[in-house]
Amino acid sequence: FVGPPSLDAQVEAGKLPPVAERLPTEPLVVDFTALGRKIGKYGGTLRTLEPQVRDTRRMVVFGYSRLVGYTPDGVIEPDIARSVDVEEGRIFTLHLRPGHRWSDGEPFTSEDFRYYWEDVANDPDLGRNGLPRPLLVDGQGPKVSFPDAYTIRYEWENPNPYFLPALAGSMPFDIFRPAHYLRQFHARHAEPEELKRLVDKAGQRNWQALHYRLDQAYKNANVDLPTLEPWVLATNPPADRFVFKRNPYFHRVDPLGQQLPYIDTVAMTIASAGLIPAMVGAGETDLQSTAMTMSNYAFLKQAEQRSDYDVLRWKSGKGSRLALFPNFNAADPVWRQLLSEADFRRALSLAINRDDIKEAVYYGLARSCNDTVLPGSPLYQQAFCDQWTQYDPAQAEALLDRIGLTERDGAGMRLLPDGRPMNLVVEIAGEDGEQTDVLQLIAEDFQKIGIRLLFKAVERDSLQARLASGATLMSVGSGLENGRAKPVDSPAELAPTLSAQAQWPAWGLHYESAGQLGAAPDLPFAQRLIDLTEEWQQTLDEQEKARIWQQMLQIRADEMPTIGIVADVDQVIVASRHLRNLPKDGVYNWEPGAFFGSYRPETFFLEAPEVAGK
Amino acid sequence: MLRFIGYRTLVMLTTLLVISLLVFVIIQLPPGDYLTTYMAELQAEGETNTAEKIAFLKELYGLDRPLPVQYLSWIAGFPFGNFGYSFEYGLPVADVIGDRLFLTLLLNFATVLFVYLVAFPVGMFVAVRQHTLWDRGLTFAGYLGLATPNFLLALILLYLANALFGVSIGGLMDPAYADEPWTSAKIISVMAHLVVPVFVIGLSGTAAMIQRLRANLVDELRRPHVVAARARGLPERKIIRKYALRPALNPFISDIGDLLPQIVSGSVLISVIMSLPTTGPMLLSALRSQDMYLAGSFLMFLAFLTVAGMLVSDIVLALVDPRIRLTGQRR
Amino acid sequence: MLRPPLLQVDDLSVEFRTEEGRLRAVDHLSFQVDAGKTLAIIGESGSGKSVTAMAIMGLLPPRAFLLNGRARFQDGAGPAVELAGPEARESAIAPLRGDRLAMIFQEPTAALSPMHTLGDQIGDVLRQHRGLSGAAARQVAIESLAEVGFRKPQEAVDSYAFQLSGGLAQRAMIAIAMICRPALIIADEPTTALDVTVQAEILNLLKKLQSDHGTAILLIAHDLGVVANMADDVVVMRYGEALESGPMRELFANPQHPYLKALMGSVPRLGMPRDERLKPLRDIASVDVPAAQPQHTDTQQDLIRICDVSKSFAARGGMFSQGGVVRALVDVSLTVRQGECLGLVGESGSGKTTLSRMIARQVLPDSGSVDMRGQNGFDNIALLAGADLKQFRRRVQYVFQNPYHALNPRQSVESILTEPLEIHGIGDKSSRRQRALELLEMVGLDRRHLNRFPAGFSGGQRQRIGIARALALEPDLILFDEPVSALDVSVQAQILNLLRDLRAALGLTYLFVSHNLAVVDYLADRIAVMANGLLVELAPREALFENAMHPYTKRLVASVPEPDPDRAMDLSLFSVMHRKGSGDWPAPYAPVAGQSGTMEEVSSGHFVRIYPQQTSTL
Amino acid sequence: MSTHWVSDKPFDPERTTAQGTEPFAAYANASQRRLFWWRFRRHKLAVLSLAILILAYLVVVFAEMIAPSSAGKRDTQHIFMPPQRVHLMHEGQWVGPFVYDMQGRLDMDTLQRHYVADTTTPMKLRFFCRGEPYRFWGLVPGDRHLFCAPEGGTAYLAGTDRLGRDIFSRLVHGARISLTIGLIGVSLSLVLGLLLGGMAGYRGGAFDFWLQRVTEVLRSLPHLPIWLALAAALPVTMSPLTVYFCITAILALLEWPGLARAVRSKFLSLREEDFCAAAQMMGASDGRIIFRHLLPNFLSHIIVSAALSIPTMILAETALSFLGLGLRAPITSWGVMLTEAQNIEAVVLYPWLMLPMVPVIVVVLAFSFLGDGMRDAVDPLSG
Ligand SMILES: Nc1ncnc2c1ncn2[C@@H]1O[C@H](COP(=O)(O)OP(=O)(O)OP(=O)(O)O)[C@@H](O)[C@H]1O
Ligand SMILES: Nc1ncnc2c1ncn2[C@@H]1O[C@H](COP(=O)(O)OP(=O)(O)OP(=O)(O)O)[C@@H](O)[C@H]1O
Numbered sequence A: 001f002v003g004p005p006s007l008d009a010q011v012e013a014g015k016l017p018p019v020a021e022r023l024p025t026e027p028l029v030v031d032f033t034a035l036g037r038k039i040g041k042y043g044g045t046l047r048t049l050e051p052q053v054r055d056t057r058r059m060v061v062f063g064y065s066r067l068v069g070y071t072p073d074g075v076i077e078p079d080i081a082r083s084v085d086v087e088e089g090r091i092f093t094l095h096l097r098p099g100h101r102w103s104d105g106e107p108f109t110s111e112d113f114r115y116y117w118e119d120v121a122n123d124p125d126l127g128r129n130g131l132p133r134p135l136l137v138d139g140q141g142p143k144v145s146f147p148d149a150y151t152i153r154y155e156w157e158n159p160n161p162y163f164l165p166a167l168a169g170s171m172p173f174d175i176f177r178p179a180h181y182l183r184q185f186h187a188r189h190a191e192p193e194e195l196k197r198l199v200d201k202a203g204q205r206n207w208q209a210l211h212y213r214l215d216q217a218y219k220n221a222n223v224d225l226p227t228l229e230p231w232v233l234a235t236n237p238p239a240d241r242f243v244f245k246r247n248p249y250f251h252r253v254d255p256l257g258q259q260l261p262y263i264d265t266v267a268m269t270i271a272s273a274g275l276i277p278a279m280v281g282a283g284e285t286d287l288q289s290t291a292m293t294m295s296n297y298a299f300l301k302q303a304e305q306r307s308d309y310d311v312l313r314w315k316s317g318k319g320s321r322l323a324l325f326p327n328f329n330a331a332d333p334v335w336r337q338l339l340s341e342a343d344f345r346r347a348l349s350l351a352i353n354r355d356d357i358k359e360a361v362y363y364g365l366a367r368s369c370n371d372t373v374l375p376g377s378p379l380y381q382q383a384f385c386d387q388w389t390q391y392d393p394a395q396a397e398a399l400l401d402r403i404g405l406t407e408r409d410g411a412g413m414r415l416l417p418d419g420r421p422m423n424l425v426v427e428i429a430g431e432d433g434e435q436t437d438v439l440q441l442i443a444e445d446f447q448k449i450g451i452r453l454l455f456k457a458v459e460r461d462s463l464q465a466r467l468a469s470g471a472t473l474m475s476v477g478s479g480l481e482n483g484r485a486k487p488v489d490s491p492a493e494l495a496p497t498l499s500a501q502a503q504w505p506a507w508g509l510h511y512e513s514a515g516q517l518g519a520a521p522d523l524p525f526a527q528r529l530i531d532l533t534e535e536w537q538q539t540l541d542e543q544e545k546a547r548i549w550q551q552m553l554q555i556r557a558d559e560m561p562t563i564g565i566v567a568d569v570d571q572v573i574v575a576s577r578h579l580r581n582l583p584k585d586g587v588y589n590w591e592p593g594a595f596f597g598s599y600r601p602e603t604f605f606l607e608a609p610e611v612a613g614k
Numbered sequence B: 001m002l003r004f005i006g007y008r009t010l011v012m013l014t015t016l017l018v019i020s021l022l023v024f025v026i027i028q029l030p031p032g033d034y035l036t037t038y039m040a041e042l043q044a045e046g047e048t049n050t051a052e053k054i055a056f057l058k059e060l061y062g063l064d065r066p067l068p069v070q071y072l073s074w075i076a077g078f079p080f081g082n083f084g085y086s087f088e089y090g091l092p093v094a095d096v097i098g099d100r101l102f103l104t105l106l107l108n109f110a111t112v113l114f115v116y117l118v119a120f121p122v123g124m125f126v127a128v129r130q131h132t133l134w135d136r137g138l139t140f141a142g143y144l145g146l147a148t149p150n151f152l153l154a155l156i157l158l159y160l161a162n163a164l165f166g167v168s169i170g171g172l173m174d175p176a177y178a179d180e181p182w183t184s185a186k187i188i189s190v191m192a193h194l195v196v197p198v199f200v201i202g203l204s205g206t207a208a209m210i211q212r213l214r215a216n217l218v219d220e221l222r223r224p225h226v227v228a229a230r231a232r233g234l235p236e237r238k239i240i241r242k243y244a245l246r247p248a249l250n251p252f253i254s255d256i257g258d259l260l261p262q263i264v265s266g267s268v269l270i271s272v273i274m275s276l277p278t279t280g281p282m283l284l285s286a287l288r289s290q291d292m293y294l295a296g297s298f299l300m301f302l303a304f305l306t307v308a309g310m311l312v313s314d315i316v317l318a319l320v321d322p323r324i325r326l327t328g329q330r331r
Numbered sequence C: 001m002l003r004p005p006l007l008q009v010d011d012l013s014v015e016f017r018t019e020e021g022r023l024r025a026v027d028h029l030s031f032q033v034d035a036g037k038t039l040a041i042i043g044e045s046g047s048g049k050s051v052t053a054m055a056i057m058g059l060l061p062p063r064a065f066l067l068n069g070r071a072r073f074q075d076g077a078g079p080a081v082e083l084a085g086p087e088a089r090e091s092a093i094a095p096l097r098g099d100r101l102a103m104i105f106q107e108p109t110a111a112l113s114p115m116h117t118l119g120d121q122i123g124d125v126l127r128q129h130r131g132l133s134g135a136a137a138r139q140v141a142i143e144s145l146a147e148v149g150f151r152k153p154q155e156a157v158d159s160y161a162f163q164l165s166g167g168l169a170q171r172a173m174i175a176i177a178m179i180c181r182p183a184l185i186i187a188d189e190p191t192t193a194l195d196v197t198v199q200a201e202i203l204n205l206l207k208k209l210q211s212d213h214g215t216a217i218l219l220i221a222h223d224l225g226v227v228a229n230m231a232d233d234v235v236v237m238r239y240g241e242a243l244e245s246g247p248m249r250e251l252f253a254n255p256q257h258p259y260l261k262a263l264m265g266s267v268p269r270l271g272m273p274r275d276e277r278l279k280p281l282r283d284i285a286s287v288d289v290p291a292a293q294p295q296h297t298d299t300q301q302d303l304i305r306i307c308d309v310s311k312s313f314a315a316r317g318g319m320f321s322q323g324g325v326v327r328a329l330v331d332v333s334l335t336v337r338q339g340e341c342l343g344l345v346g347e348s349g350s351g352k353t354t355l356s357r358m359i360a361r362q363v364l365p366d367s368g369s370v371d372m373r374g375q376n377g378f379d380n381i382a383l384l385a386g387a388d389l390k391q392f393r394r395r396v397q398y399v400f401q402n403p404y405h406a407l408n409p410r411q412s413v414e415s416i417l418t419e420p421l422e423i424h425g426i427g428d429k430s431s432r433r434q435r436a437l438e439l440l441e442m443v444g445l446d447r448r449h450l451n452r453f454p455a456g457f458s459g460g461q462r463q464r465i466g467i468a469r470a471l472a473l474e475p476d477l478i479l480f481d482e483p484v485s486a487l488d489v490s491v492q493a494q495i496l497n498l499l500r501d502l503r504a505a506l507g508l509t510y511l512f513v514s515h516n517l518a519v520v521d522y523l524a525d526r527i528a529v530m531a532n533g534l535l536v537e538l539a540p541r542e543a544l545f546e547n548a549m550h551p552y553t554k555r556l557v558a559s560v561p562e563p564d565p566d567r568a569m570d571l572s573l574f575s576v577m578h579r580k581g582s583g584d585w586p587a588p589y590a591p592v593a594g595q596s597g598t599m600e601e602v603s604s605g606h607f608v609r610i611y612p613q614q615t616s617t618l
Numbered sequence D: 001m002s003t004h005w006v007s008d009k010p011f012d013p014e015r016t017t018a019q020g021t022e023p024f025a026a027y028a029n030a031s032q033r034r035l036f037w038w039r040f041r042r043h044k045l046a047v048l049s050l051a052i053l054i055l056a057y058l059v060v061v062f063a064e065m066i067a068p069s070s071a072g073k074r075d076t077q078h079i080f081m082p083p084q085r086v087h088l089m090h091e092g093q094w095v096g097p098f099v100y101d102m103q104g105r106l107d108m109d110t111l112q113r114h115y116v117a118d119t120t121t122p123m124k125l126r127f128f129c130r131g132e133p134y135r136f137w138g139l140v141p142g143d144r145h146l147f148c149a150p151e152g153g154t155a156y157l158a159g160t161d162r163l164g165r166d167i168f169s170r171l172v173h174g175a176r177i178s179l180t181i182g183l184i185g186v187s188l189s190l191v192l193g194l195l196l197g198g199m200a201g202y203r204g205g206a207f208d209f210w211l212q213r214v215t216e217v218l219r220s221l222p223h224l225p226i227w228l229a230l231a232a233a234l235p236v237t238m239s240p241l242t243v244y245f246c247i248t249a250i251l252a253l254l255e256w257p258g259l260a261r262a263v264r265s266k267f268l269s270l271r272e273e274d275f276c277a278a279a280q281m282m283g284a285s286d287g288r289i290i291f292r293h294l295l296p297n298f299l300s301h302i303i304v305s306a307a308l309s310i311p312t313m314i315l316a317e318t319a320l321s322f323l324g325l326g327l328r329a330p331i332t333s334w335g336v337m338l339t340e341a342q343n344i345e346a347v348v349l350y351p352w353l354m355l356p357m358v359p360v361i362v363v364v365l366a367f368s369f370l371g372d373g374m375r376d377a378v379d380p381l382s383g
């Protein structure tokens, strides 16, 4: 095996063991031919820009080291785990890589899983909220055993189709913890006085708080927290520029046995979202995907030569670029009634001139479609796209009249059944020019059928809260997460299963909390979607799964719980011309895909690391 | 002297106390608290928010205590340099603000310096050359400064600075220097990056100050004691400098109190827009996420600057102007 | 004469070019000043005196232009320098200013920088002209301050202008002007802002310096008394033109031009016969009243009784210190009788304004009371409220010293005159307007002036508007707080005559405050003298002037400059060395600590404050 | 000098002034209003500013007629079109105001739109023509416009924006908001500042003490959190215009302390003036003294601070929209347009989007100079 030259000095100084000792006995050899990669060069700094300090978490997505992970084609493969044995879809045996080490050099073993299972998840103090959802099947947790230092076994009564996808999730679902590090903050393991000192020093109230704080791998805000990611945070937040240094113990190698990643350092500069396109245009980044939209394309393209980068367009993996989400749990009873009316939703959808929006906002580079799977998915049907989405204001008006919205005010606007003016307020998370533009066009369209649409930007987080409380009537956002879903992928997001879903937060919460919180769906189609999800969960037959998917998509196309507007709007990506191994075409998606994660950024390299980035 | 300062300090402390209460209340005004924000974030990450979890987090953040207790324990820490705890960063506020404060102060002092360095000579120049083309031109330019929308100007200047001089866009230094030790190259980079923000933030203040200095000086030049000084055969430069400018300075000194806080709060939004590593962006995000102690402490810092500025300007005014020092009268 | 004159002014004309048009402020003026002599330029306000002075100094304001003429300055020390005219060069004049050629201004406190100590300002001149600085300059400054009569020059050198009284500030100005022993001092109304005793002191000082250093003085004044005491030669100006000039004594003895004659006739003199009227330049055709008949009203009842009133003010301290207490009135008891004119005199700061404002209920006494006769006996005015107070406001009116400040510049004359009626709900709009017209006529103003604003009037006209306003409510008592001291003699005469006529016609009661004894003499029946907040003497006017008892009164009487060269004052009485404070008063007048003394009646109606215990010890 | 010399000029006792030229007499007899106008007229820039502002407010009044189209009218065929020039001469021939037709093409590689003028045929602008129907001030229907695009062509004199909306029309419509709402805010803060500052300055005592404390607190209280709190607190269903109206009102509530402070200190000195004492001695009430005697003497300061706060109000909008508090579409104002132009694309590719800066600057300058001129005219001393 070969290690990066940048670490040679430390190895020589004896601060680091030689590369062979740093790698697991059986490292993950990345399949360069399958991915179409070239052998790269070591070194250099990759610069990127992010709008918020909390975006350090993106490096955890970017690094995408999971027990198992998706390939760009959406197939789950082992990664940190050497292999995973699945029996009956309910017994999972994870095999670790012997010799695998945390970024601080400590061994990574089943003890780390045990620590999580016993000292965190099931600890009376730390685990008060109960087990995370993917570990629950019908409300039951697994039986966990640790046969040896490199083997862990999870066993459920019934199949758990969510377990592996969760482990492969873009957001890390860590069922292990760096036990050696966290132990010092755990009352059961630590010296009480020493622990008290640490708690006081951090200004925390008690040790649970301290442990909770320091144990947030996804937040990626604790420089001391050991990790298995390719790059390790080296800058203490808060800062405006975060440096991530290569993990000397990273477990992947290229076909030549060179330890990955190629790139030594990732430097993430925090800049305001409004300024990022300008900075990108000025060549202040090597790989950029955030805070850029199609509207920046022309400008970015224009500066391509000067700033020595390429502007790429990756396909989007989302079911819909923008969709309207009526809130079925709106607090206002009249509005709730109205929004529950399928014809009302259909009327709204028919009233939208999608082609106009496509031309006016997206340069025609989009597809008018409802929120459903994309043509790239085996489940795609044109009808899912087209049903109720043809521009037909006359029919929309007819539908509205039919459900009794015939009263109008002086200006010709329709009134609510109780006589109030019908002001449909759509809330936007954060200021977003694209969304406001689209809404403005929709407002014009709605005007024509006698509905006044108003929109207002609210903070993303408070929108979430407003949705949950039913204060929001309608929100706007992007559509299905996994637009390229295959039958084996979970269809749960089609049904009210998550409290984070904007159209039915209370129903989602009800499902999430197994009926404890929230409210049961009162619309039959929603309940039907839940039932179908559960059927999908039970079956191991792929044909059956596909059938269930189709059925659910059909229900959504007909009932319009979300009103999709346009789909297939490409993601603009700017990449330095020195950056190699980044595919020209790709799918830019959060789940599955982890944005660049499944494309293995550790294989990216800088052609001339010394000159690049200067 | 001491009595006066003592009295004023007392008044200042009371004012600050009132402001702290108001700030605390205002931060609480938007519905929800940091927990709402945080829960939403957790929810987005796929966690279920059970009642136990909410209770756990509430306890974690000390949000289970009644508001008055939260308030009192917050301000009780101030005399000891303990400004509470930032939820967002999981650190004591003092640690979070840390070196940002330095750059904030650097930016703001540079702006104040800019304002004074430009406003003074220009103001004097146009006052002496009243009603000339120079006067008209510079006055016009000053008004132009007042009328230009800051944000757009910032963007244009940033772009031009980059396109023409290769100054990297945004920030207060080239990103490469961010965590380097201070070297001359880094200092130069900081200077180059200061130009645009200082100009944008200071522009309207400068314009206003030129106008005022001009008006004051013109007034002062007409006063009998200036005529009398001429009759004594003193050279014109000395008359302007010693006999006219000095009394005309009063408004400037009383401005210190207003200028600094104005610039500081004016720089918040500009800082956000221009991505300056100052306290501005942090303040805004803290306010938005209701990270209340962090936001509150920032705001108290701003308020302190204002109040202290007013105190300092009063004292300086008295030190500089014997009329105030000796009779308590301003004119 | 072999020696050329020190200053020769030939055919000087100065014009102001303003947006409102051109104004010839000085029109073909010629005169000369001889070394060591005093030339006085006299004339009413606006006649161009100051502009002339500034033209000579080469410091004309920006909008003034020298049309023609020239001024040549030649002292023995150097070649002749053109100060004004085509050959004048700033580079040649500048070194002279402050050195050979100095100037003293009318408002001494305004002409000193408020931000710099006296020593600093004197030092600047020394550095500029003598190359002195530091300790040496300071020493010279201290000496010069001592020379002009500062008692503690060491301290004075570090004080600021605003800490000085008007008289001291003027001394400091003189010290700065004299520091380089100039050949010529231009003194632009150096004493107009000062009260009579201080005026006498300053005049004395100027005289003394002139004789010590042989300095020539170009004195600008409108007070003929001052001129009679100071000048060798006189130029009489009016609206830019010289109308008469010549040696002072000759001019005073034998005025030729009708203007000068008129001017002289308009000056009140001490001891004028009761029935002699002043002859203003333009008399006001005011209310047709029977020729002024002296109304002796001693027998009449009291209108106001002032009983033992005292008033202290907290002197304003600085930011860093607390001020002490100023006792503005100390146990003053006085009555004002129905129908009389009571004169109130005293130096600046003696409490006259405070007392008159107290009667107007603008200032409330700390102790004691002011009572006014009402329908049923006397009421303490401090306790009045509601309708009674309003009634009181109607009965007592006030006329201010400064006509420029007493009228709201943004109110038209009509509004000014009808406002009191409006406030008291008298009449309707048209009747009020009618009344305003009557009032205007009464004070001799044109009816057409009703819509004008105060800015459109001269000082004398404004004062008349102020008087008309005071008359609007047909009051019983009018309080005049130095109504004429801001006016030049010709206007003063108009006003004095007017007041006399009105009183006779309307049977008013006056309280007349002034520090000019001649003015008080012209109007008052009785005169009260105040010093340091104390009433020191009270007498019928003849008694007071013929037989002043109190040393303070005597000094006041002696300090009035008479416009008669033959009755020149003994200025040396007013030298610094002879300056008299209350401590220098002889017994039994000298105040005794812890005592307030008593007002003793020396003859019928003539009271004087003495300290009896002291008498007994003597 | 030793001779007694007497001028032969006569003594005219009625003469009251030195020799002067004619205008003097006119000035002496002119009414205050006339003097005001004369003095104002001298300030050339102020007169020009007045003219500009009158024009601007004419635009405000007749926005619908002056703008060739409504603010929201989109032309998807002409997105991001640069301003069209108005020509007068075609191939050396006088044609009258006309434009050339512009044809757009979207470069699918760069996603940039290129427009080329077809200079073969001049297309004459139409004046006082029938065009897009509107409701004048939302009431009276009409369809007459000052000018319209030529038949079958376009007339985007200031270009179009990303949705193909005519920037010129938007500017015209935006003026209506930008030039009115700020005014309301300014008046509100003026009234508050005058009232409270006046009371404090005139009355003094406890009221003054507490008012000073309140102003001190208000001045030191950072405004940012207040805006954010507001942004969250204002109900979403409120129409954007009402929201903005509330905002200006609150802006005014925060602005008044500055004026109040000035008013207070001025009143403190004014109340010592003799004419104020005179009014008191006449028995005038406090209200009368404040409104009849003190305020008019403070006019120049009021004018200037009003003139200076109007631009602040116009510009405040850009900052407020940043906080999510500005006006929102479909309302159009200059602030909204500037906010929309606040991106690098506008700066580099579509600079005409920044055109709203021009009216903002012009109006701000006009108000400033007008204020200057009025101050000089009101206060003869300061001139
Ligand atoms: N700066 C100026 N601008 C315009 N006119 C002026 C100016 N200064 C003086 N004048 C005018 O010039 C004339 C002469 O003024 P000047 O000050 O010389 O009078 P004066 O004799 O000194 O009067 P006073 O006794 O009131 O001081 C007056 O009519 C006055 O209005
Ligand atoms: N409002 C006040 N505050 C403080 N001190 C005052 C006030 N009014 C008067 N004084 C002081 O009281 C004393 C008497 O003042 P007053 O004005 O009555 O004198 P005056 O005889 O009218 O003097 P002048 O001739 O200068 O007008 C002075 O020392 C003055 O400084």
Ligand SMILES: [Mg+2]
Residues within 6 Å of the ligand: C049, C050, C051, C188, C189
């Ligand atoms: Mg004069």
Ligand SMILES: [Mg+2]
Residues within 6 Å of the ligand: C352, C353, C354, C481
């Ligand atoms: Mg007085």
